[in-house]
Amino acid sequence: MTSEAPVKHAVRVQVNERQYEEEVEGRRLLVHFLRETLGLTGTHVGCVVGECGACSVLLDGSVVKSCLVLAVQADGRAVVTIEGLERNGSLHPLQESFVSRYGLQCGYCTPGMILTALDLLARNPRPTEDDIRHGLAGNLCMCTGYMQIVEAVREAATVLAGATPDLA
Amino acid sequence: MIPAAFEYSAPASLDEALALLSAHGDEAKVLAGGQSLLPLMKLRLATPGHLVDLTRIPGLNRIEQDGVPSAGDQRIPVPVASRLQRPMLSIGALTLYCQIEESTLLRQACPLLPQTASAVADVQVRNRGTIGGSLAHADPAGDMAAAALALDATLRAVGPSGERWIPAAEFFTGFFTTALAPDEILVEMRVPVLEGWTTTYRKAAPRASGFAIAGVAVCLRKGPDETCQEIRIGVTGVTERPFRAHAVEDALRGKPLVASVIEEAAEAVAEGVWIAEDVRASAAYRAHLARIYASRAIQGARDADTPGGLSTGL
Ligand code: FES
Numbered sequence: 001m002t003s004e005a006p007v008k009h010a011v012r013v014q015v016n017e018r019q020y021e022e023e024v025e026g027r028r029l030l031v032h033f034l035r036e037t038l039g040l041t042g043t044h045v046g047c048v049v050g051e052c053g054a055c056s057v058l059l060d061g062s063v064v065k066s067c068l069v070l071a072v073q074a075d076g077r078a079v080v081t082i083e084g085l086e087r088n089g090s091l092h093p094l095q096e097s098f099v100s101r102y103g104l105q106c107g108y109c110t111p112g113m114i115l116t117a118l119d120l121l122a123r124n125p126r127p128t129e130d131d132i133r134h135g136l137a138g139n140l141c142m143c144t145g146y147m148q149i150v151e152a153v154r155e156a157a158t159v160l161a162g163a164t165p166d167l168a
Numbered sequence: 169m170i171p172a173a174f175e176y177s178a179p180a181s182l183d184e185a186l187a188l189l190s191a192h193g194d195e196a197k198v199l200a201g202g203q204s205l206l207p208l209m210k211l212r213l214a215t216p217g218h219l220v221d222l223t224r225i226p227g228l229n230r231i232e233q234d235g236v237p238s239a240g241d242q243r244i245p246v247p248v249a250s251r252l253q254r255p256m257l258s259i260g261a262l263t264l265y266c267q268i269e270e271s272t273l274l275r276q277a278c279p280l281l282p283q284t285a286s287a288v289a290d291v292q293v294r295n296r297g298t299i300g301g302s303l304a305h306a307d308p309a310g311d312m313a314a315a316a317l318a319l320d321a322t323l324r325a326v327g328p329s330g331e332r333w334i335p336a337a338e339f340f341t342g343f344f345t346t347a348l349a350p351d352e353i354l355v356e357m358r359v360p361v362l363e364g365w366t367t368t369y370r371k372a373a374p375r376a377s378g379f380a381i382a383g384v385a386v387c388l389r390k391g392p393d394e395t396c397q398e399i400r401i402g403v404t405g406v407t408e409r410p411f412r413a414h415a416v417e418d419a420l421r422g423k424p425l426v427a428s429v430i431e432e433a434a435e436a437v438a439e440g441v442w443i444a445e446d447v448r449a450s451a452a453y454r455a456h457l458a459r460i461y462a463s464r465a466i467q468g469a470r471d472a473d474t475p476g477g478l479s480t481g482l
Pocket residue numbers: 044045046047048049050051052053054055056065066067068
């Protein structure tokens with residue numbers, strides 16, 4: 001099968017509210033599709049085996065690891081990546097709070113952390129520290145230590161509680 | 169890390185999926201949530217030539233209380249006929265962990281399933297992984313398998329020659345191996361509504377993977393004076409397949425549910441079982457954790473109000 005030209009499948013997917021249509025091989029991972037096919041490099045690749053959470057994106061509103069989803073499986077669905085959080089030139093409150101609370105150092109884990117926190121806050125707008133830690137259990141950070149990350153999520157929760165639903 | 173090339177199909181019906189499996193034989197592999205299969209494919213530990221994605225088939229993602237079987241199910245011969253006399257819950261194979269975790273029906277009628285689902289890996293995996301995928305993949309450390317065993321669940325498989333029911337106790341046959349034939353698809357799990365039972369799931373697991381070194385699911389029915397009237401214990405992570413800890417169950421039946429009795433009974437959890445050894449735990453440590461977590465899970469079920477779930481920090 002290696003010598004044959006690979007069969008391609010059509011993928012129609014909405015990413016950050018924009019519609020894309022591409023042809024991909026069955027084995028193309030969603031993370032590589034986002035980064036290499038669409039050029040959206042904000043989604044990071046860490047372990048590629050589903051253990052670090054760096055590649056987390058929203059798929060139909062739920063956070064998933066994009067290294068554990070085939071691009072073909074996203075056909076007909078909607079994806080949100082870190083690039084999709086900015087509104088009219090302003091950062092999302094989670095992005096703001098990660099900056100103001102020093103929730104990042106190298107930033108490698110940050111897009112995944114933020115998308116996972118977004119999923120958490122959508123389900124649970126007033127999380128306790130335990131809820132935040134449990135919610136972020138699938139996201140590993142090698143440098144920051146989790147204190148500031150937890151604080152950043154907590155601060156964003158407070159801001160979002162008083163904000164327009166459009167931001168959430 | 170990219171999977172080896174494969175052909176991909178996303179059939180729109182179960183019949184179509186079965187035809188694909190029959191056509192491709194051993195080369196074909198069923199894909200559900202992919203949370204276990206895709207990592208193995210990337211590591212090239214699995215190299216299926218054809219992937220049959222079930223996630224576009226309607227009707228396999230549902231949770232129902234099934235006192236009266238739905239019209240389609242009435243044709244199906246159920247070997248354990250008496251089971252259908254009792255209220256049953258039916259969980260479609262493509263039901264996500266997060267749906268099980270959040271299901272109000274299950275929280276009331278079968279709390280062990282939400283307790284176990286909430287201990288699976290992390291939110292990303294729970295948002296995407298399915299109960300059927302977990303059972304059919306038969307990872308020796310799979311969480312849902314322990315619950316299925318403790319619940320004495322029945323699993324419905326469909327194949328080219330029709331349907332059959334497989335008791336959970338006969339489903340896990342070995343290392344990543346089940347009673348399913350290569351051309352069969354697991355479509356549903358049925359469990360009785362639990363009335364008068366208390367349940368819990370406890371596991372010891374390293375943080376990053378969340379895979380149980382030892383996981384124990386317990387269904388307990390207390391008799392008068394805090395004695396153990398009936399108990400079923402499912403164990404995962406310890407040996408080549410999830411299993412029922414009959415020795416512990418036998419040692420507890422009729423006995424008072426006090427800590428000393430439970431701890432002594434839990435000693436037998438891994439008796440006569442080959443204990444796995446890997447980078448996460450030596451055989452001795454794993455056996456030790458199995459005994460400790462068996463004891464904790466039984467005590468958790470006894471106290472009923474103790475939430476189940478994950479212990480990490482390993
Ligand atoms: S890159 Fe996807 S979980 Fe690590």
